[in-house]
Amino acid sequence: MPSTIKVEIKRQANPDAPAVTEKFEIPHRPGMNITSLLGEIALNPVDITGKATTPVTYDSNCLEEICGSCAMLINGKARMACSALVDKLMGSDMAQPITLAPLSKFPVVRDLAVDRSVLFENLKKVKAWVPIDGTYDLGAGPRQFPQVQEQRYPLSNCISCCCCMEVCPQFNDVTNFVGAATIAQAKLFNMDPSGAVLSEDRLRALAGDGGIQECGFAQNCVQACPKELPLTEAISDMGRDVFIQQVKDIFTR
Known part of the structure; x- marks a missing residue:
């Protein structure tokens, strides 16, 4: 040695x-x-x-x-x-x-x-939280199927390290791409029985400037993630959901 x-x-x-x-x-x-x-x-x-x-x-x-x-x-x-x-x-x-x-x-x-505050600004943009008033007891929350829990758990392991954003060729000042971590957290909260109330807002945010359409699917993020989050899977799923939401919005205007 x-x-x-x-x-x-x-x-x-x-x-x-x-x-x-x-x-x-x-x-x-x-x-x-x-x-x-x-x-x-x-x-x-x-x-x-x-x-x-x-x-x-x-x-x-x-x-x-x-x-x-x-x-x-x-x-x-x-x-x-x-x-x-x-x-x-x-x-x-x-x-x-x-x-x-x-x-x-x-x-x-x-x-x-x-300064990694851009990540937290992006998380606020997609409302990555469960909108529950904690000032009084709401009782037990809605139950989740074990299959849904198994899908959500890996996404909940995100540690906001920004490694996925660092290695992403699309994350830059030109595209304003929100990055894989933000998209994965949007999926996490859209799958939550209580958080799903904001699902349409999240999908519309991801359809806007710097949203999911900026992803080039280089897959660098999934290689760099220290917690091995299924980031490319989350991006694919959210891309589908964003498209469906856009179609719905066209016919409900």
Whole structure:
């Protein structure tokens, strides 16, 4: 096993500052992940030349691939820092430097931290929630068939990491595509007995600017999703439902 880990990090002091690459060499320990590597840098923020620098800024919370906040580009791929193991990233000769960079399709806040609020704006656009007033007891909710529960459960595992949006060739400023995560959440709530009351609103939102018609079905999203959500299936199903809703709207005007 190597005695040290070489890591190259793309850094940016603020949104308007130029990007620079800093190189570090960190003592190796078995079983390290990227978040523990960044923690080692924070304990001793000195680059490979011995120059003092600052701890690297990045988002994290749960450290067990549940919150989705620590997504970044690791060796050029959108991944979760908490589940990316250093020993698997260093190559077969265990000498390859590890490269870290912020997600490229979101505004940089500082270093590896980016502003992913576009996802939450898109979720609001499709009303990705169950519209129930929680100020008083409504009693037991409607029952769901086990078959429906099995379909909904994988979609409920979305952690809002935005990896699917990062790798999507259609997610950009030109198309304003809402992305696979938003479409999958629209399907999740349309299948909910209580959430279905807003199903037509969701389908009309997905028929609008940046909606489901922008998807090129590259299928990068399903490959990048750390929770293995059935994203392409959700996009296909919602594309059908959006078309049916548009036909209904034509004949009910």
